[in-house]
Amino acid sequence: MVTLSVIKADIGGYVGHSSMHPDLMTKGNECMAKAKKDGMLIDYHVTKCGDDLQLIMTHTLGEENDKINKLAWDTFIDCTEIAKQLKLYGAGQDLLSDSYSGNIKGMGPGVAEMEFEERVAEPIIIYMADKTSSGAWNMPLYKMFADPFNTIGLVISEKMHQGYTFEIHDVKESKKIMLSSPEEIYDMLVFMGAPSRYAVKAVYHRPSGEIAAVSSTQKLSLIAGKYVGKDDPVCIVRCQGQFPAVGEVLEPFAFPALVEGWMRGSHHGPLMPVALADANPSRFDGPPRVIAAGFQLAEGKLVGPVDMFDDPSFDPAREQANVAGEYMRRHGPFEPHRLPLEEMEYTTMPSVSKKLEGRFKDI
Numbered sequence: 001m002v003t004l005s006v007i008k009a010d011i012g013g014y015v016g017h018s019s020m021h022p023d024l025m026t027k028g029n030e031c032m033a034k035a036k037k038d039g040m041l042i043d044y045h046v047t048k049c050g051d052d053l054q055l056i057m058t059h060t061l062g063e064e065n066d067k068i069n070k071l072a073w074d075t076f077i078d079c080t081e082i083a084k085q086l087k088l089y090g091a092g093q094d095l096l097s098d099s100y101s102g103n104i105k106g107m108g109p110g111v112a113e114m115e116f117e118e119r120v121a122e123p124i125i126i127y128m129a130d131k132t133s134s135g136a137w138n139m140p141l142y143k144m145f146a147d148p149f150n151t152i153g154l155v156i157s158e159k160m161h162q163g164y165t166f167e168i169h170d171v172k173e174s175k176k177i178m179l180s181s182p183e184e185i186y187d188m189l190v191f192m193g194a195p196s197r198y199a200v201k202a203v204y205h206r207p208s209g210e211i212a213a214v215s216s217t218q219k220l221s222l223i224a225g226k227y228v229g230k231d232d233p234v235c236i237v238r239c240q241g242q243f244p245a246v247g248e249v250l251e252p253f254a255f256p257a258l259v260e261g262w263m264r265g266s267h268h269g270p271l272m273p274v275a276l277a278d279a280n281p282s283r284f285d286g287p288p289r290v291i292a293a294g295f296q297l298a299e300g301k302l303v304g305p306v307d308m309f310d311d312p313s314f315d316p317a318r319e320q321a322n323v324a325g326e327y328m329r330r331h332g333p334f335e336p337h338r339l340p341l342e343e344m345e346y347t348t349m350p351s352v353s354k355k356l357e358g359r360f361k362d363i
């Protein structure tokens with residue numbers, strides 16, 4: 001069995017919240033190289049999406065492993081030191097605890113990991129997003145694993161025809177439910193269609209029970225009890241054979257759906273699929289970005305990545321995202337560009353309401 005762990009954190013932006021300083025990536029690579037040399041990791045790949053440092057690791061220690069969690073935490077701490085020296089913006093922003101306490105998930109960084117038996121060929125796509133939250137994967141995962149207009153394999157492949165089970169988390173109440181496609185899609189969409197509260201944590205192949213996809217579902221604001229930045233989630237998807245083909249897994253992102261996030265984590269904006277080099281959200285701190293790193297696994301070695309959205313066939317999605325983004329922007333501080341009151345990460349509502357308390361008259 002091999003475990004693929006993707007652990008990410010915003011530990012300082014360059015410039016502002018737009019991108020990552022190369023020295024942080026160098027440090028991240030150094031820490032990972034040492035862990036590989038020491039035998040803890042089979043392989044690793046360090047990358048970034050916007051202002052988030054992404055540690056992609058393979059090992060045999062299983063999910064939620066303390067050594068791997070601590071390795072990621074220590075790497076983020078070492079990178080934060082550099083971020084502090086360079087006075088990068090929000091140095092150590094996602095590290096919500098002063099010291100490592102054994103459960104990295106509750107401490108700020110985002111985590112997606114899966115343990116599985118590597119197939120003869122194991123194509124994997126790792127999605128990483130910036131300036132949005134974990135519910136952003138709901139629509140793409142639904143399309144990949146439950147919508148035949150996206151994934152024709154659901155209709156014409158014997159290996160996929162029995163469908164998939166979705167594990168949906170209520171991120172506010174910390175509850176989960178398993179629902180199966182295709183029989184239960186109407187029930188499933190009641191929850192999945194409300195991504196600010198319900199996020200797809202994992203998808204399983206029904207006949208075999210094998211893990212197909214897993215996402216990070218941390219909600220930073222709920223962990224910290226106050227605004228500390230959007231979650232900027234990650235998602236791992238296995239492809240081909242009993243899973244959707246690479247092209248079916250990428251296809252949902254040809255539509256730049258509106259997601260929560262963007263400026264001050266308080267707006268709706270289109271999720272723009274981009275090449276790694278273009279994952280530096282700048283306009284109005286956005287619009288939200290998603291990158292796709294494709295790998296083949298070979299005995300746990302990460303062969304790749306291929307920058308999957310670095311393809312002109314995604315140009316129309318980017319153009320559409322710009323048009324939709326402009327349309328949303330023209331609403332300024334009005335909903336539905338601005339998020340509903342309870343979802344905004346920044347708000348002056350309590351203080352302004354208090355100040356004007358006496359001026360509200362009964363009508």
Ligand code: F6R
Binds near residue numbers: 229230
């Ligand atoms: C969104 C994000 C940014 C900041 C914005 C204000 O997730 O990180 O849009 O919210 O740049 O940042 P502060 O309050 O730090 O000046």
Ligand code: MG
Binds near residue numbers: 010016017093
């Ligand atoms: Mg940031």
Ligand code: MG
Binds near residue numbers: 010051
């Ligand atoms: Mg970020």
